[in-house]
Amino acid sequence: MSIAENIRFFEEQLAGTGARLVVVTKTHPVERLQEAYEAGARIFGENRVQEMTAKQPELPADVEWHLIGHLQTNKVKYIAPFVHTVQSLDSLKLLEELEKQAAKHNRVIDALLQFHIAEEYTKTGLTLPEAEEMLTSATYQALRHVRITGVMGVATFTQDEAQLRREFQTLRGYFGQLRTRYFAEQPSFREISMGMSSDYALALQEGSTFIRVGSAIFGARG
Numbered sequence: 700m701s702i703a704e705n706i707r708f709f710e711e712q713l714a715g716t717g718a719r720l721v722v723v724t725k726t727h728p729v730e731r732l733q734e735a736y737e738a739g740a741r742i743f744g745e746n747r748v749q750e751m752t753a754k755q756p757e758l759p760a761d762v763e764w765h766l767i768g769h770l771q772t773n774k775v776k777y778i779a780p781f782v783h784t785v786q787s788l789d790s791l792k793l794l795e796e797l798e799k800q801a802a803k804h805n806r807v808i809d810a811l812l813q814f815h816i817a818e819e820y821t822k823t824g825l826t827l828p829e830a831e832e833m834l835t836s837a838t839y840q841a842l843r844h845v846r847i848t849g850v851m852g853v854a855t856f857t858q859d860e861a862q863l864r865r866e867f868q869t870l871r872g873y874f875g876q877l878r879t880r881y882f883a884e885q886p887s888f889r890e891i892s893m894g895m896s897s898d899y900a901l902a903l904q905e906g907s908t909f910i911r912v913g914s915a916i917f918g919a920r921g
């Protein structure tokens with residue numbers, strides 16, 4: 700199957716769900732991103748700053764670039780001029796730096812709170828109390844250049860459907876609680892980013908609004 704056919708397949712899976720496709724382009728050369736663009740993809744996800752900044756000028760300006768990997772504060776300045784959404788917001792320090800760098804460019808950057816939902820201790824992300832601490836901080840109250848639009852999580856790498864469902868439900872639960880407590884007046888808080896090539900169908904059933912798909916579109920990474 701070609702990249703274009705795969706993208707069409709996912710667009711069909713998403714039809715009527717209201718969810719959107721983040722095409723995960725990490726490790727793939729610009730020509731393949733262009734192929735995806737020509738097939739209609741407009742949201743690209745990269746997990747490394749250096750790779751994203753190298754590719755961004757080569758693609759049309761209407762691509763929405765989403766950072767989906769851990770972001771070090773000292774690298775925010777490189778993506779602040781163009782990044783649309785940082786899906787991996789996981790600390791107050793990072794939020795402060797995003798605000799500062801977005802302000803320099805007079806932009807608003809969207810961000811998703813990344814939660815720890817997997818069993819594996821290596822997968823990073825916030826706990827609910829940590830997220831609430833961020834949302835009640837003075838930094839958060841003073842934000843003008845970062846807009847928090849939802850939550851993101853990476854589930855355990857497993858075939859166990861019941862476990863995957865539990866993890867996705869946990870993330871949706873966090874989303875619901877935060878929306879009620881902190882975002883009741885803000886319809887822009889609406890995104891639940893969960894589901895990848897192997898588990899997107901379950902994630903959609905559990906309420907995902909962004910599926911992040913790489914290998915099912917481009918084939919296995921080298």
Ligand SMILES: *Cc1c(COP(=O)(O)O)cnc(C)c1O
Binds near residue numbers: 767896911912915
């Ligand atoms: C690589 C990556 C994906 C895509 O994974 P595939 O299994 O190739 O679809 C999704 N989310 C994150 C955070 C990733 O790093």
